[in-house]
Amino acid sequence: MMIIQENQFEKYIKQYEGLVITICFSFTKNYFDAEDIAQQTFLTAYEKLNKFDGKNFKAWVAKIAVNKCRDYIKSPVKKMEDLTCEDYKYIEDTKSSPEENMLNNYSDRKIYKLCSRLKEPYKTVAVNYFCKDIKLSDMAKDTGENLKTLQTRLYRSKKLLKILWKEELI
Structure with a gap:
C-alpha cells in the first residue's frame, strides 16, 4: 500500500x-x-x-x-x-421564455404607470380593469356603483390611455 x-x-x-x-x-x-x-x-x-x-x-x-x-x-x-x-415533440412547454417574461413585466409596469397618471374616477377603474384584471361586473358589486357608469369610465379611460401612450412614444 x-x-x-x-x-x-x-x-x-x-x-x-x-x-x-x-x-x-x-x-x-x-x-x-x-x-x-x-x-x-x-x-x-x-x-x-x-x-x-x-x-x-x-x-x-x-x-x-x-x-x-x-x-x-x-x-x-x-x-x-x-x-x-x-x-x-410530445412534451409541451407551458412556461414563457425569459424574454417573454421580461417584456410582459415591462408592459405591465408601463400600463400601471400610465393608469396611475389618470385622475379619479378613471384611475381606479383603469387600474382595477387593466392591472388587477377585475371585471366591471365585479367592480360594480364591490363598490355598489352602476355597471353602466363603470363602462363609461372605462371607455373614457381607454381614450385617455391612448393619448398618454402616444405621448410616451414621442
Missing part, C-alpha cells in the same frame, strides 16, 4: 481528468453525464486511496471510471432519462 499526498492526488486529477472524461463520454454519449461521472470517479478514488497499491494510478482510476459508467448505465435513473427526439 502506498500513501499519496493530497498535492500528488491533485496532480493526478489534472493529469488524468481528460482520460476519465473521455472514458465516461464513450459510455454515456452525453458530455454533462460524463462530467458528473468523472467527478464521482475522482471522489471514489480519493475515498479509496488506502486501497491503491501504488503501481499504476492511471489504470486504477480508469478502472474506477469504467465501473462508475457501468453502474450509471444500469441505474434506473438512466433508463428514465432516455428519450428519443421523437418523444420530445
Whole structure:
C-alpha cells in the first residue's frame, strides 16, 4: 500500500481528468453525464486511496471510471432519462421564455404607470380593469356603483390611455 499526498492526488486529477472524461463520454454519449461521472470517479478514488497499491494510478482510476459508467448505465435513473427526439415533440412547454417574461413585466409596469397618471374616477377603474384584471361586473358589486357608469369610465379611460401612450412614444 502506498500513501499519496493530497498535492500528488491533485496532480493526478489534472493529469488524468481528460482520460476519465473521455472514458465516461464513450459510455454515456452525453458530455454533462460524463462530467458528473468523472467527478464521482475522482471522489471514489480519493475515498479509496488506502486501497491503491501504488503501481499504476492511471489504470486504477480508469478502472474506477469504467465501473462508475457501468453502474450509471444500469441505474434506473438512466433508463428514465432516455428519450428519443421523437418523444420530445410530445412534451409541451407551458412556461414563457425569459424574454417573454421580461417584456410582459415591462408592459405591465408601463400600463400601471400610465393608469396611475389618470385622475379619479378613471384611475381606479383603469387600474382595477387593466392591472388587477377585475371585471366591471365585479367592480360594480364591490363598490355598489352602476355597471353602466363603470363602462363609461372605462371607455373614457381607454381614450385617455391612448393619448398618454402616444405621448410616451414621442
